[in-house]
Amino acid sequence: MQNDDLEEKLRSITLPDVPPLKHQDTVMRGLFTERRTKALVIWIVALPLYMVACGAMKTLFHAGLPFQSSMEEIRLSLGQPVSIIAFLFLPFFGLAAIAASSVRLRQDDAGSGRYLVAHLSPANAVLALLALSIVLYSIFLLW
Amino acid sequence: MHPAEKQEILDTDWKLYLAAKTDRRQFSETFRMYYPRIFGYALRRTGGVDAAAEIASATFEKAFHGFARFEWREIRLSSWLYRIATNEMNAHYRKRRFRLEIRIVDAADEAAMTACLADDREALEHELLLHEQYRWLRSAIDRLPLRLQAALSLRYLEQKSLAEIGEILQRPEGTVKSLISRGTKRLREAWRQYSSEPEAANRAKR
Numbered sequence: 001m002q003n004d005d006l007e008e009k010l011r012s013i014t015l016p017d018v019p020p021l022k023h024q025d026t027v028m029r030g031l032f033t034e035r036r037t038k039a040l041v042i043w044i045v046a047l048p049l050y051m052v053a054c055g056a057m058k059t060l061f062h063a064g065l066p067f068q069s070s071m072e073e074i075r076l077s078l079g080q081p082v083s084i085i086a087f088l089f090l091p092f093f094g095l096a097a098i099a100a101s102s103v104r105l106r107q108d109d110a111g112s113g114r115y116l117v118a119h120l121s122p123a124n125a126v127l128a129l130l131a132l133s134i135v136l137y138s139i140f141l142l143w
Numbered sequence: 144m145h146p147a148e149k150q151e152i153l154d155t156d157w158k159l160y161l162a163a164k165t166d167r168r169q170f171s172e173t174f175r176m177y178y179p180r181i182f183g184y185a186l187r188r189t190g191g192v193d194a195a196a197e198i199a200s201a202t203f204e205k206a207f208h209g210f211a212r213f214e215w216r217e218i219r220l221s222s223w224l225y226r227i228a229t230n231e232m233n234a235h236y237r238k239r240r241f242r243l244e245i246r247i248v249d250a251a252d253e254a255a256m257t258a259c260l261a262d263d264r265e266a267l268e269h270e271l272l273l274h275e276q277y278r279w280l281r282s283a284i285d286r287l288p289l290r291l292q293a294a295l296s297l298r299y300l301e302q303k304s305l306a307e308i309g310e311i312l313q314r315p316e317g318t319v320k321s322l323i324s325r326g327t328k329r330l331r332e333a334w335r336q337y338s339s340e341p342e343a344a345n346r347a348k349r
Binding site: 006007009010011013014015016017018019020021022023024025026027028029030031032119 | 168171174175178179180182183186187196199200203204207252253255256259260262263266267270271273274276277280298299300302323327330331334
């Protein structure tokens with residue numbers, strides 16, 4: 001069979017049509033509020049990095065910001081074992097609980113791959129952000 | 144396509160472009176007009192409702208945020224959207240082995256999306272099942288290299304002209320013609336096998 005004949009045949013194959021889509025309006029709503037959520041995603045990355053930087057500054061150069069001295073005071077008043085639980089284990093378990101409730105392993109439609117998807121509500125995102133920041137900072141604080 | 148029909152599409156495209164350039168909120172009109180087409184393109188190419196919804200929404204997200212940089216003189220609106228969707232699909236195929244994705248979604252919106260998508264899924268999957276030759280063609284194209292996949296799916300799954308494909312893929316018409324010719328050549332053996340199957344012969348008789 002010549003290429004042209006096959007091309008003709010392939011071009012004449014009837015294709016699936018798309019009926020009116022019900023999910024279209026929901027996608028559009030999401031599109032116009034995207035900016036707000038994007039800003040939150042940036043914070044999720046930026047704040048923990050900032051906390052790591054603060055922790056590193058304190059450990060390496062003994063330099064600190066006002067909130068660090070308050071945390072240090074709380075830590076000293078609680079004592080070492082309690083502060084480990086309060087600043088490290090509790091936020092860590094909180095983070096793990098949020099992750100467990102929002103992360104799903106999905107199979108690709110094509111069946112050839114898998115991916116992890118985390119759908120966070122804004123409230124969960126803020127909690128995860130705080131917990132992650134405290135955990136990261138505490139690693140330096142308790143070191 | 145009839146020239147008058149082509150002109151009408153061009154006029155509508157131009158009006159949508161001007162409206163969205165003047166007022167960004169008017170992009171919703173472009174969305175309403177083109178979302179079903181882009182979704183259809185992604186659905187026919189991937190064969191999966193979730194993947195199509197993901198690709199179509201990512202396409203419009205990129206188009207919405209990149210609209211300020213878009214200039215009509217280089218490419219028209221519909222081809223620009225198809226270009227973004229094609230890039231999204233290529234990325235989808237490249238990263239499909241393993242990936243981590245984090246999204247912040249409103250719980251109510253997510254529930255609404257899941258419910259609407261579940262309603263759509265039934266009708267769409269039924270529609271995909273009805274077209275057996277298409278399913279063969281899609282899986283045959285899926286086995287080819289990405290470069291050929293993009294050109295062949297625009298030609299055979301979207302019925303685009305060579306000029307339009309060239310505009311979408313940013314390649315000269317001659318290159319597109321050669322890509323399609325090479326791709327079709329590679330489909331020939333698969334087609335021969337498919338059409339010689341007894342079920343295919345029965346279908347042809349019917």
